[in-house]
Amino acid sequence: MSLPKEEVEKIAHLARISLNEQDIPLYTHNLSDILTLVEQMNSVDTKGITPMAHPLDATARLRADIVSESNQRELFQSIAPQTEGGLYLVPKVIE
Amino acid sequence: MWEVVIGLEIHAQLATKSKIFSGASTAYGAEPNTQACAVDLGLPGVLPVLNEEVVRMAAKFGLAINAKVAPRSVFARKNYFYPDLPKGYQISQYELPIVESGQLKIEVDNQEKTIGITRAHLEEDAGKSLHFHGLTGIDLNRAGTPLLEIVSEPDMRSAKEAVAYMKKIHSLVRYLDICDGNMQEGSFRCDANVSIRRKGQAEFGTRTELKNLNSFRFVERAINIEIERQIDVLESGGSVIQETRLYDADKNETRAMRSKEEANDYRYFPDPDLLPLVIEPEFLEQIKQDLPELPDDKKQRFMQEYGLSLYDASILTSNRELADYFEDTVKLSRSEAKLCANWIIGELSSLLNKNNLDISESKVTASQLANMLRRITDNTISGKIAKQVFEALWNGERDVDSIIEKHGWKQVTDTGAIEKLIDEVIAKNPKQLEAYRNGKEKLFGFFVGQVMKLSKGKANPKQVNELLKKKIS
Numbered sequence: 001m002s003l004p005k006e007e008v009e010k011i012a013h014l015a016r017i018s019l020n021e022q023d024i025p026l027y028t029h030n031l032s033d034i035l036t037l038v039e040q041m042n043s044v045d046t047k048g049i050t051p052m053a054h055p056l057d058a059t060a061r062l063r064a065d066i067v068s069e070s071n072q073r074e075l076f077q078s079i080a081p082q083t084e085g086g087l088y089l090v091p092k093v094i095e
Numbered sequence: 096m097w098e099v100v101i102g103l104e105i106h107a108q109l110a111t112k113s114k115i116f117s118g119a120s121t122a123y124g125a126e127p128n129t130q131a132c133a134v135d136l137g138l139p140g141v142l143p144v145l146n147e148e149v150v151r152m153a154a155k156f157g158l159a160i161n162a163k164v165a166p167r168s169v170f171a172r173k174n175y176f177y178p179d180l181p182k183g184y185q186i187s188q189y190e191l192p193i194v195e196s197g198q199l200k201i202e203v204d205n206q207e208k209t210i211g212i213t214r215a216h217l218e219e220d221a222g223k224s225l226h227f228h229g230l231t232g233i234d235l236n237r238a239g240t241p242l243l244e245i246v247s248e249p250d251m252r253s254a255k256e257a258v259a260y261m262k263k264i265h266s267l268v269r270y271l272d273i274c275d276g277n278m279q280e281g282s283f284r285c286d287a288n289v290s291i292r293r294k295g296q297a298e299f300g301t302r303t304e305l306k307n308l309n310s311f312r313f314v315e316r317a318i319n320i321e322i323e324r325q326i327d328v329l330e331s332g333g334s335v336i337q338e339t340r341l342y343d344a345d346k347n348e349t350r351a352m353r354s355k356e357e358a359n360d361y362r363y364f365p366d367p368d369l370l371p372l373v374i375e376p377e378f379l380e381q382i383k384q385d386l387p388e389l390p391d392d393k394k395q396r397f398m399q400e401y402g403l404s405l406y407d408a409s410i411l412t413s414n415r416e417l418a419d420y421f422e423d424t425v426k427l428s429r430s431e432a433k434l435c436a437n438w439i440i441g442e443l444s445s446l447l448n449k450n451n452l453d454i455s456e457s458k459v460t461a462s463q464l465a466n467m468l469r470r471i472t473d474n475t476i477s478g479k480i481a482k483q484v485f486e487a488l489w490n491g492e493r494d495v496d497s498i499i500e501k502h503g504w505k506q507v508t509d510t511g512a513i514e515k516l517i518d519e520v521i522a523k524n525p526k527q528l529e530a531y532r533n534g535k536e537k538l539f540g541f542f543v544g545q546v547m548k549l550s551k552g553k554a555n556p557k558q559v560n561e562l563l564k565k566k567i568s
Contacts, residue, residue, distance in 0.1 A: 014360060016176055053169040053191070053365045059373040065111045065148035068118030069132035076136060077128070086127035087232030090178040093224055 002032045097291045097329075099322050100299055101257045102249035105264055106242050107274040108220065108282040109152045115219050115241035116143030116186065123280050131222070131235035137182035142368055145170075149241045152273040153193045153217055154374060154382050156243060159271055159389055160212055162197025164379055170217075170369040173361045178233050179222035187244075189363040192216035193372065199267070200391060201259040202409055210260050211248030218242050243273070249288065249299065254318035258311050261285055262413070266390055270415050278309050285309075287318055290335070291325050300325075301335040305349060307342050317342035321349050393418055401425065401432035410440050417454045420461050427465035430472045438464060442485055459488045466495040479552045480504045507554045510562065513546070516554060517566050520545045531567060542567065 008028050012019045019027060073086060082089040114121055117134035134141045157164040171189040194215035200207050220242050222235035245264060251257045265283060268274040276283045290302035305321055308314045320342075325335050340349040388396075390412050397408040397418075411421045417439070424435045443464070447457060467484050470476045476484060476499055487498045499505055507513060520542060521528055531538040546559050 014174075014362070051190075053371045054367065054369075056370065058370050059167075060145050060370040062147035062150060063118070063144045065113050065146050066118065067113045067120045069113075069120070069130075071129040072132070073126075073128045076131070076133070076138075082230075084232065086129070087225065087234055088128070088178075089230050089232055091231070092226070092229055093178055093231045 003028050003035065096294060097322075097326055098294050098296075099252055099254075100249045100290045100292065100302075101251040101254070101318060102288040103245075103247045103251070103257060103261060104286045104288070105245040105247075105261065106220075106284045106286075107245065107264075107268050107276075109149055109241040109243055109273055110275050110282075111146055111148045111152070111241055113146060114239035115146050115149050115217065117239055119239065121240050123277075123282075125236055127232075127234040128236060131238055135181075135235055135239040143186065143366075145369065145372065146241065149217060150193070150372065150374065151378075151382060152241075152271070153215065153243055154379060155271050155273055155386065156215060156245075156268065157194035157197065158379070158383055158386060159267060160194075160197030160199055160215075162212060162215070163195045164374060165191060165193055165195060166374055166376075167191065168193040168216075168372045168374075170366045170372070171363045172366045173218075173363055175361060177221070177224075178231060179224045179235070179238070181222075181235065181238065185219060185221065186366055186369070187218035187363075188216035191371075193374075199260065199263055201256065201263050202405070203253075203256050203259050205405060208250075208256065210250045210256075213246045213248050215243050215245045218244060243268075249290075254315045254322070257287060257318055258315045261314055262311060263390070266413055270387060270390055272387075281309070285314055287314065287321075289318055289321050289325070291322060291329070300329075301337050303335065303337065303349075304339045305342055306339060306352070313342060313344055316344075316347060317349060320347060324349065387415075397421075401436070403432060403436055407433075407436045407440060410444075411436060414454070420454055420457070423461035424465050424468070427462050428468040428472070430465075430468040434468055434471065435464075438468065438485075442482065446489055458491070459485065463488050463493070463495065470495060470499065474508060474555060475499065475506055476504055477506050477552060477554075477556060479547075479556075480506065504553065507550055508558060510558065513550075513554050513558055513562055514566070516546050516549050517542075517559070517563055520549060521567065528567060539563070539567075 005024060005028065008024055008031060009019070011031070012027070077083045077086075077088070080088050108121075109115075111121060113119060114135060117132050119132040119135055120130045122130065134143060154164045168188060169191040170186050172184040173187045173189070174184045176183055192214045195213070197212040197215070198209050199212060200209050202208075220237050220240040222233055222238040225232040225234065247260065251260060265276050268283070269276045274282060278284070285308045287305045287308060288302045289305060290300040292298070292300040303321060303325070305317050308317055321340065328335055336351075339352045341352050342349050393412040394405075394408045397403050397411060398405065401408075403411070410417075412418045421435060421439055424439065425432050428435060443457065443459065447454065452458075464485075467476075467481060467488065470484075471478055471481050483502070484495060484498050484504065487502075488495070492498050524542075524545065527538050527541060531542070542563055543556070543559055546563065547554055547556065
């Protein structure tokens with residue numbers, strides 16, 4: 001199973017990772033290997049087996065609906081690159 | 096020639112105190128980012144812990160729509176990049192939602208129809224982006240607010256049906272006390288999937304998704320305008336493109352949104368931070384026992400117990416407060432239920448609408464209305480005068496009997512007094528009397544009107560009718 005170059009570029013874009021042109025063959029090779037392994041796993045007969053949602057055989061613990069957090073905006077925003085009027089500022093998002 | 100196919104996705108914010116996966120407050124309107132904790136910000140090392148109340152509310156909804164509440168459901172990550180989503184994924188449910196296969200009855204033009212509900216799943220809301228010149232400001236107070244996304248089957252065939260369905264869900268979540276339904280604040284939002292196909296065609300046409308439908312009126316308008324657009328496209332030989340369109344209320348048009356690149360490639364997978372959610376039968380049983388009377392049951396009861404029409408019963412049960420108001424009025428006034436219903440649906444509702452008020456903000460209480468209706472029933476005032484009494488109550492006067500006393504609005508039921516009025520009217524209108532006696536029977540109404548007018552609306556209309564008939568026939 002070998003991935004086309006465009007697929008690798010698309011996956012990189014979805015993950016917001018920039019790839020150097022010369023690295024693309026390496027990533028193509030590595031990703032293709034992973035898919036080959038998946039294909040191999042696909043050949044196992046899993047009929048009648050419940051898909052696993054979590055490796056631990058445990059279920060969710062729930063918390064009571066109580067407000068337990070207080071305002072720590074100043075602390076959190078001390079590491080933000082830019083804030084104004086309590087807002088986090090980011091480069092303009094075009095819709 | 097064309098058949099319309101509509102499915103709705105409704106996002107209802109669940110009315111919890113704290114967020115779905117953190118202990119931060121969900122209160123609306125706080126200063127930006129003062130209710131966004133480390134979990135909501137997606138800081139490294141934090142773990143989400145599910146809010147029990149969220150589970151209870153979703154299960155309540157599932158039971159109310161006769162759905163299957165999943166004994167085991169799973170949270171998944173929906174991956175996309177947007178600045179108001181700090182983690183780079185939204186925690187949602189994908190393959191195993193908490194609620195599956197339910198249904199809801201709606202009513203359009205006095206016809207009942209059942210709409211299927213494919214699923215309802217839990218997820219977290221994103222933050223808000225505020226666009227300035229050159230920069231975007233992010234407020235994450237809303238991030239992590241619990242949402243129940245309710246997905247219908249493509250069962251609706253007109254904008255009217257879509258609105259009826261949306262109103263029904265809106266009423267239901269408020270009956271259940273799981274969502275405040277405030278559309279201005281965005282607690283109740285709706286997207287519509289709209290397509291058209293030739294009548295008789297089995298497969299669906301290509302659909303578009305309409306966003307930004309934040310009022311019942313907009314939903315109806317946006318869908319209708321989109322249907323027209325699709326018909327135009329198809330009839331001029333083009334084809335509908337599957338895309339997301341935004342409704343612009345000012346221009347009353349829909350337009351294509353710049354497609355977020357690869358928007359449909361969310362790469363869902365089970366969230367390893369969260370264990371599967373298991374709902375035990377006992378937990379569900381407890382919720383079942385605590386369910387309030389649901390709108391449809393209440394509607395049936397109103398028809399049986401009070402002899403109301405389907406139309407009246409539907410309106411009166413459209414929300415819980417209105418239904419309570421009606422039942423209080425009936426109980427306190429000891430009057431005919433139909434009379435109570437007429438006043439609430441007529442006079443009261445029109446004043447509420449005119450002043451843009453909710454029943455809970457009504458200026459006339461159920462007990463005041465009941466006192467007034469008692470005075471109609473015991474013949475103290477006529478129905479016509481009652482409208483003036485009602486207005487006085489609305490404008491802040493409190494006691495029905497003192498209003499009637501003060502204005503001298505007591506109904507005239509004294510036979511002698513009414514006969515005197517009749518004689519006066521007859522004397523003034525000899526021509527009409529002659530015409531009436533010569534067979535122009537329609538003029539009877541004229542005489543009734545004149546007598547009522549002369550009495551300033553205070554004569555008992557029934558007596559006027561009877562006495563007048565004796566006198567002039």
